[in-house]
Amino acid sequence: MGTLSTNTALIIVDIQKGFNDLAYWGGNRNNPNAEENAKAILEKFRQLKLPIFFIQHCSQNPDSILHESNAGNELKDGFAPLEHEYLIKKSVNSSFIGTDLKDLLDKLSIKNTVIVGITTEHCVSTTTRMSGNFGYNTYVIEDACATFDKLGIDGKKYSAQEIHMMELSCLNNEFAKVLTTNELNPLLEQ
Template sequence: MTISKKDKPALILIDIQKGFDDIAYWGGQRNNSKAEENASEILKFWRENNLPVFHIKHCSSNPNSLLNENNPGNEFKDLVKPIDGEVIIKKHVNSAFIGTDLKEQLDHAGITKLVIVGLTTDHCVSTTTRMAGNFHYETFLISDATATFNKKGLEGQNYAAELIHETALASLNGEFATVISTDFLLQNIS
C-alpha cells in the first residue's frame, strides 16, 4: 500500500446521513458504532492537509424514505457536515458515479487515488467501490469507517450486520480496493 499526500488522494464520504440513525427502520441491528467517528477523524486529517473531499448524499426518490430530500434524515450527520469549499454530490442510486459528475470532477482534478468511507458497506459503499475499481482508481476502503445493518435472507433467516459487513469487505478486498483500517491509513499516509 502506498498512499501519499503528494498524490492528492480524494476522501469520498458516502451517505453519512441522519436517516441511518433509525436502526429499526434499516433492520434492527447495526455493526461498527464508531464508523462515523472514524470517518470524522479521517476527514479532520484531510482538512488539515488540504486534501480533496467529496461528500456524497443519497436522495431517495421514494417520498417515504428517511433519505428523501423532504425528510430530515436526508441531512448529513453533524460529525462530517461539509464545510465551505467541499464538494457535495447528490445521487439517486447506489453508485456515486451513476447520474452524477463525480468521475468528471475526479478526472479534471487529476485524482487517481480514492479513500472511501460511509454507509452502508454492502450497498452504496460497495457499489461505489466496485465502480471506482473498474474505473482504475487506486481505491482504499476503510473497514472501520463503514457500517451496515442486518439483513433478512430469502427464507427469512436473519444475517447479523457484522457478517454482512465482513463478507462485503471480503468481496471487495484485493479486486476492487485495498481494505484497511483508520489507524493503518493515518499511520501510513506519508
C-alpha cells in the same frame, strides 16, 4: 502501497441522519464508532488539504427516510462540507451514476480514492466497485463503514457484522484494498 498524501480524494458516502433510525433499517447495526473514525479521517484530509467529497443519497421515493423532504436526508452532524469541499447528491447506489463525481476526480488528477460511509453492502460497495473499475487505486476503511442486520432470501437473519465482513471480503484485492483507520494513517503521512 506508498503514500496517499497526494492525488488522493476522500469519498464520504451517505453519512446521513436517517441511518440513526435502527428500526427502519432492520435493527442492529455494526461498527458503532464508524462515524468517529470517518470524522478522524475527514480531519486528516482537511489538514493535508486533500479533496473531500460528501455524498448524499436523495431517494426518489417520498416515503423514504432519505427523501429530500425528510429530516433523515440531512448529513449527520460534523459531516457538512466546507466551502471548498464537494457535495454530490445521488439517487442510486453508485456515487458515480447520474453525478459529476468522475469528472471532478479526473479534473483534479485524482489517482487514489479513500471510501467511508453507510451502508457497507449498498452504496459503499457499489461506489467502491465503480471506483476500482474506473481505474482509481481504491481504499475502503473497514472501521469507518457500517451496515445493519438483514433477512436473507432463505428467511435467515444475518448479522450486520457478518454482512459487513462478507462484503468487504468480496471487495478486497478485487476492487479495492480494505484497511482500518490505523492502517490508513501512516499512508497519509507526508
